[in-house]
Amino acid sequence: MKSFTIKGCAIFVLFTLYLGVWCNGEAEIVAAPMEKTEQEALYSAIQGFVGKWWNGSDLYPDPCGWTPIQGVTCDLFDGFWYVTDLNIGPIHDNSLACAPYSEFRPQLFALKHLKSLSFFNCFVSPHHHPIAIPTENWEVFAGNLESLEFRSNPGLIGEIPSTFGDLKKLQSLVLLENGLTGELPSNIGNLMELRRLVLAGNRFTSQIPVSFGGLSKLLILDLSSNSLSGLLPLTFGGLASLLKLDLSSNQLEEKIPTEIGHLKNLTLMDLSNNKFSGWLTKSLQEMCSLEELVLSNNLIGGDLMSIEWPNLNFLTILDLSNIGLSGEIPESIAELKRLRFLGLNDNNLTGGLSPKLADLPSVSALYLNGNNLTGQLKFSEWFYRKMGRRFGAWDNPNLCYPTGLMSTSHVPYGVRPCQQEVTVNGIDLEKKSKLDNGNLNQNSDFISSLGVSSCYIGGLWNFFLVELLVLVLVLNLNL
Ligand SMILES: *[C@@H]1O[C@H](CO)[C@@H](O)[C@H](O)[C@H]1NC(C)=O
Ligand SMILES: *[C@@H]1O[C@H](CO)[C@@H](O)[C@H](O)[C@H]1NC(C)=O
Ligand SMILES: *[C@@H]1O[C@H](CO)[C@@H](O)[C@H](O)[C@H]1NC(C)=O
Ligand SMILES: *[C@@H]1O[C@H](CO)[C@@H](O)[C@H](O)[C@H]1NC(C)=O
Secondary structure (H helix, E strand, C coil), rough: CCCCCCCCHHHHHHHHHHHHCCCCCCCCCCCCCCCCCHHHHHHHHHHHHCCCCCCHHHHHCCCCCCCCCCCCCEECCEEEEEEEEEEEECCCCCCCCCCCCCCCCCHHHCCCCCEEEEEEEECCCCCCCCEECCCHHHHHHHHCCCCEEEEEEEEEECCCCHHHHHHCCCCEEEEEEEEEECCCHHHHHEEEEEEEECCCEEEEEECCCCCHCCCCCEEEEEEEEEEEEEECHHHHHCCCEEEEEEEECCCCECCCHHHHHHHHCCCCECCCCEEEEEECCCCHHHHHCCCEEEECCCCCCCEEHHHHHHCCCCCEECCCCCCCCCCCCCCHHHHHHCCCCEEECCCCEEEECCHHHCCCCCCCCEEEEEEEEEEECCCCHHHHHHHHHHHEECCEEEEECCCCCCCCCCCCCEEEEECCCEECCCCEEEEEECCCCCHHHHHHHHHHCCCCCCCCCCCCCHHHHHHHHHHHHHHHHHC
């Protein structure tokens, strides 16, 4: 330790308190210094990002001590200050914001004690000033770097350097919403300490490396919103610790591997907006921690009956819309008591609807529209009132709601009222339901569906004429 000259009195008192214990009664007041090389490297690295106007030695003569730089954290090693965290970008009001012509200077790689390095909204001009991540020298951080983040840098282009694979201590690698392209380096799968791997919102292509399946400590894997293609590796069954898996909005295809059932701790799986096919895998029912399962907009196909839904009793969000499902909706889905969102719309589902679905205690959105469901909707008026348009049953041409029980205002949106079976003198006759002011559209749809051109424009008189005509027609047909 070196001696240290102190300018102010307040500082003196603080320092005495701070170091009096530390130095065990040493008479001289001492403080940890910073190596000149470390300090110069810090100033130069930052200046590269924020611009030449920024003169660190003038503005922050003691960057790890009395004149801290926003976004810079230091720690003591063998009595010297070293920079451990460097965050570039406008996170706080007085953070270091980047210049339009920011650059990576080699001095960055002299900060060998860095544990955490992040860039937020720093490289923002993909057209005027695109910049690539340096490919060399990352190995100098191998011993210490635990977190590396590039977030919201549209001007950051090029590929992920394969030298990232040397960062063996890395626990978090976040490359979110940048302009990065190319393949994902397979040696990222060697970073065995990784807990979080987020590569979402770039333009990565090609396949997901098989090696990623070896990241046994991984908790969060987000590769969403890229152009990844090919298969989901079978090795993904090895991601035993995983809590969140988001591969949505890519071009992944073929079967979801049955090994996915090994992910017992997974709470979120989002595979939506891909080209997965090969039917719903039965192993989904083994993922007993799932809270959110989103598979919408794929070509998966299959049958809801093939899955033991009650096994997934933590589910709060189940979105299986537009995935080519056929068959009936199992009543057992009504046992998912925590379900808040159920999306089964835009499939090819058939059969009737169990009124038990209305008993889901937490449900706030239930979409069944765009299927081929049949029969009568037997939910309560209270349910329709509670849900409004968040109960979607429209575009099921063979579905209707019974009218007799219903007051006028709360009926399922876009569903037609049922034709009631009425027996008159032993002859069945179909009688059009009463005029319902809340449902002019449904009524006129009903009329046109009977082959009478829709002439109901607003006049009650016209409606009665049509009504009469319909009755006469129906009577004639039945007799
Ligand atoms: C910062 O300012 C000092 C003194 O004002 C000057 O000697 C030094 O060259 C400047 N450094 C940079 C990088 O501009
Ligand atoms: C799964 O979660 C449980 C409970 O949090 C934990 O004890 C267990 O170690 C986890 N399993 C793995 C493989 O991480
Ligand atoms: C729905 O099923 C019918 C009959 O099996 C079939 O003709 C139709 O193509 C299917 N539609 C979709 C969107 O899968
Ligand atoms: C809907 O189901 C009915 C039978 O319930 C069937 O006759 C009809 O072809 C189906 N429509 C479509 C579009 O699949």
